[in-house]
Amino acid sequence: MIRLVERNAAVLIIGNEILTGKIQDENTPFIARELFSIGIRLQRVIVCPDEIDVIARDLDALRRAHEVVFTSGGVGPTHDDVTLDAVAKCFDTPIARSGEMEALIRAHFGERTTEDHLRMALMPVGARLVHGIDVTWPTVAIENVYVLPGVPEILRWKFAVIRKELDRGEAFFSEAVFTHADEGEIAGLLHELTRDFPSLVIGSYPKMPGAADHRVKVTFDGKERDDVVTAADLFVARLPAAAFLRRESAR
Amino acid sequence: MIRLVERNAAVLIIGNEILTGKIQDENTPFIARELFSIGIRLQRVIVCPDEIDVIARDLDALRRAHEVVFTSGGVGPTHDDVTLDAVAKCFDTPIARSGEMEALIRAHFGERTTEDHLRMALMPVGARLVHGIDVTWPTVAIENVYVLPGVPEILRWKFAVIRKELDRGEAFFSEAVFTHADEGEIAGLLHELTRDFPSLVIGSYPKMPGAADHRVKVTFDGKERDDVVTAADLFVARLPAAAFLRRESAR
Numbered sequence: 001m002i003r004l005v006e007r008n009a010a011v012l013i014i015g016n017e018i019l020t021g022k023i024q025d026e027n028t029p030f031i032a033r034e035l036f037s038i039g040i041r042l043q044r045v046i047v048c049p050d051e052i053d054v055i056a057r058d059l060d061a062l063r064r065a066h067e068v069v070f071t072s073g074g075v076g077p078t079h080d081d082v083t084l085d086a087v088a089k090c091f092d093t094p095i096a097r098s099g100e101m102e103a104l105i106r107a108h109f110g111e112r113t114t115e116d117h118l119r120m121a122l123m124p125v126g127a128r129l130v131h132g133i134d135v136t137w138p139t140v141a142i143e144n145v146y147v148l149p150g151v152p153e154i155l156r157w158k159f160a161v162i163r164k165e166l167d168r169g170e171a172f173f174s175e176a177v178f179t180h181a182d183e184g185e186i187a188g189l190l191h192e193l194t195r196d197f198p199s200l201v202i203g204s205y206p207k208m209p210g211a212a213d214h215r216v217k218v219t220f221d222g223k224e225r226d227d228v229v230t231a232a233d234l235f236v237a238r239l240p241a242a243a244f245l246r247r248e249s250a251r
Numbered sequence: 252m253i254r255l256v257e258r259n260a261a262v263l264i265i266g267n268e269i270l271t272g273k274i275q276d277e278n279t280p281f282i283a284r285e286l287f288s289i290g291i292r293l294q295r296v297i298v299c300p301d302e303i304d305v306i307a308r309d310l311d312a313l314r315r316a317h318e319v320v321f322t323s324g325g326v327g328p329t330h331d332d333v334t335l336d337a338v339a340k341c342f343d344t345p346i347a348r349s350g351e352m353e354a355l356i357r358a359h360f361g362e363r364t365t366e367d368h369l370r371m372a373l374m375p376v377g378a379r380l381v382h383g384i385d386v387t388w389p390t391v392a393i394e395n396v397y398v399l400p401g402v403p404e405i406l407r408w409k410f411a412v413i414r415k416e417l418d419r420g421e422a423f424f425s426e427a428v429f430t431h432a433d434e435g436e437i438a439g440l441l442h443e444l445t446r447d448f449p450s451l452v453i454g455s456y457p458k459m460p461g462a463a464d465h466r467v468k469v470t471f472d473g474k475e476r477d478d479v480v481t482a483a484d485l486f487v488a489r490l491p492a493a494a495f496l497r498r499e500s501a502r
Contacts, residue, residue: 013296016452016454017454017456017470018279018280018283018296019283019292019293019294019295019296020283020284020287020293020423020425020472021280021281021282021283021284021285021286021287021293022425022454022456022470023456024280025276025279025280028269028276028298029269029272029275029276030272031272032269032270032271032272033271033272034272035272036271036272041270042270042271042272043270043299043300044270044297044298044299044300045264045269045270045296045297045298046295046296046297046298047279047295047296047297048294048295049294049295050454076434076455076457077434077435077438078434078437078438078441078442078455079438079441079442079445079453079455080441080453080454080455081455109435112435112436113435114435114436114438114439116434116435116436116438116439117435119438120435150456151457151458151459153459153462154459172271174271174273183327183328183329183367184328184360184363184364184365184367184368184371185363185365185367186329187328187329187330187365187367187370188365188367190329190330190331191329191330194330201267202330202331203267203268203273203301203331204327204329204330204331204332205268205273205274205401206327206402207402208402208404208405211404219268219273221271
């Protein structure tokens with residue numbers, strides 16, 4: 001539950017390959033961790049197929065409901081790369097070739113440059129290019145939407161630049177307690193702590209017996225480090241001693 | 252693009268742990284592959300936080316737009332397990348303790364059974380229990396919605412039973428061609444094949460140079476095996492010979 005005033009974000013993963021199970025989405029976990037580390041709450045992820053109308057409709061809902069939106073996928077030169085057309089449709093703006101992008105593409109592909117390569121120079125009118133000093137390809141952004149590729153390595157390079165744009169020195173703090181208890185045994189205690197620490201997000205994650213060294217991992221997340229640590233302290237203190245396994249801090 | 256009349260599905264992943272990047276979602280890839288193997292198209296995945304109103308609203312949209320919907324997560328006994336309340340809210344029905352579920356829970360936990368364990372016996376009124384001969388815990392289903400746990404091992408056991416319910420002997424066929432070409436070089440050819448084989452979904456997935464043995468993987472998916480094979484044959488035949496690496500069939 002979100003109780004703090006904080007920035008929030010959404011991700012739109014565009015990819016038939018994820019929906020058919022051909023490729024596992026590595027970009028959502030990466031973006032989720034990055035946003036957590038700069039104190040932006042990822043509130044929503046949608047995976048949709050490579051269809052202009054669906055992408056445009058989803059993006060429109062996300063960009064209105066969230067402060068920052070990232071799309072991933074569908075930005076190459078082939079027939080299934082329709083994300084920029086969808087972004088233009090979402091913002092009701094035409095799409096046109098960017099001279100700067102065309103120059104970059106021609107410099108990269110040289111004589112092998114095709115008209116299809118140059119499709120990658122198309123940008124929604126009104127979009128801007130986000131540059132990093134050590135990244136060849138700038139990222140297309142329009143209002144609160146960043147358009148990222150699906151290839152994980154390139155997404156990570158580009159995200160490093162965006163992260164700098166978004167980072168305001170905030171962060172979430174997180175404490176994790178690993179226990180041998182089952183969830184039914186600690187539910188009452190967690191309910192009390194949820195009530196007593198309304199600014200925290202408390203999570204309880206069970207594992208199958210034998211699948212890990214612990215039965216339940218309990219996490220305490222929040223922007224106030226003191227609250228996070230105090231809640232975890234109280235949880236450990238009230239837990240039956242035999243149920244405690246270990247504790248870890250993040251950030 | 253979906254051009255065939257076919258069954259479609261959506262998945263709603265309920266989990267702050269995915270949105271904060273603490274845990275990578277293993278259930279979407281599993282369900283995606285399973286559905287593909289029985290010819291059901293996964294059209295949409297949403298990841299949302301553990302909040303009743305958000306879950307209920309998302310589920311309501313998904314169940315109206317898709318033939319089958321799976322939820323994953325939020326079905327344990329702790330404060331953050333609110334999925335069944337949300338399902339009840341979505342279907343505008345009360346929630347009540349199932350005698351059958353209560354008996355199963357008491358048999359499992361014995362004298363250690365707590366009121367919190369018994370929260371797991373709560374079901375939306377009007378829901379049914381889907382049983383498998385080799386699965387201890389039945390799955391709650393209501394209309395076209397199956398309510399699955401977040402723990403991957405349990406989800407897989409339960410899904411095996413649901414798969415039997417849904418399997419009508421259909422499947423998607425898939426051929427993959429791995430090439431050394433870059434996407435700009437094959438975009439025109441793929442565009443033609445997309446036009447000539449409207450019943451197929453053709454995908455093009457680039458890799459970073461050095462990240463794999465191929466540059467682009469091209470996939471041809473469809474319910475008509477002949478179309479799938481013919482389109483892949485034509486692609487290979489028209490590809491510059493030096494660009495061809497290998498070909499794989501699925502199912």
